[in-house]
Amino acid sequence: xxxxxxxxxxxxxxxxxxxxxxxxxxxxxxxxxxxxxxxxxxxxxxxxxxxxxxxxxxxxxxxxxxxxxxxxxxxxxxxxxxxxxxxxxxxxxxxxxxxxxxxxxxxxxxxxxxxxxxxxxxxxxxxxxxxxxxxxxxxxxxxxxxxxxxxxxxxxxxxxxxxxxxxxxxxxxxxxxxxxxxxxxxxxxxxxxxxxxxxxxxxxxxxxxxx
Numbered sequence: 001x002x003x004x005x006x007x008x009x010x011x012x013x014x015x016x017x018x019x020x021x022x023x024x025x026x027x028x029x030x031x032x033x034x035x036x037x038x039x040x041x042x043x044x045x046x047x048x049x050x051x052x053x054x055x056x057x058x059x060x061x062x063x064x065x066x067x068x069x070x071x072x073x074x075x076x077x078x079x080x081x082x083x084x085x086x087x088x089x090x091x092x093x094x095x096x097x098x099x100x101x102x103x104x105x106x107x108x109x110x111x112x113x114x115x116x117x118x119x120x121x122x123x124x125x126x127x128x129x130x131x132x133x134x135x136x137x138x139x140x141x142x143x144x145x146x147x148x149x150x151x152x153x154x155x156x157x158x159x160x161x162x163x164x165x166x167x168x169x170x171x172x173x174x175x176x177x178x179x180x181x182x183x184x185x186x187x188x189x190x191x192x193x194x195x196x197x198x199x200x201x202x203x204x205x206x207x208x209x210x211x
């Protein structure tokens with residue numbers, strides 16, 4: 001417990017400091033580097049042939065996958081699903097690019113989000129979180145998250161169709177498009193937070209104008 005001016009005791013056991021902001025900035029910065037390296041650079045090197053390329057894709061199929069007939073014991077059993085693995089043992093350059101394109105799209109959006117969060121953390125260090133720039137940053141983050149819910153699944157659908165088009169598997173792999181409900185919810189919540197920041201920035205500007 002500490003004493004503050006006016007003789008009132010401060011009962012808070014922890015307060016945010018610039019050191020905390022720097023730690024948070026470091027965490028976000030390291031996350032940005034790791035995502036860029038493992039989810040961005042490594043797949044690109046695989047496409048170019050410098051590393052082992054991605055050669056599989058999880059896809060939805062019309063029929064249930066087969067499981068062994070004896071896959072049932074003690075009241076527990078295995079059931080097939082409508083998910084299978086599309087494998088291309090020797091993909092060419094175009095196929096390698098199609099295989100990694102959905103992941104690269106999601107990685108690019110995630111890097112945008114982390115980069116904007118890093119900039120927001122820097123304003124937190126200065127003790128001025130409700131700045132106009134942060135309102136715009138949160139709005140862009142909301143758009144990026146909604147794009148992860150809509151655009152990335154669309155890219156996955158289109159690239160899967162291109163991978164199986166003209167092959168005997170085309171009839172077995174239907175064209176499906178599924179939105180990510182969790183990303184949609186997170187995107188709308190972030191958009192609401194951006195609006196709250198906008199209102200907070202306007203209220204602060206109005207208050208300063210009265211002083």
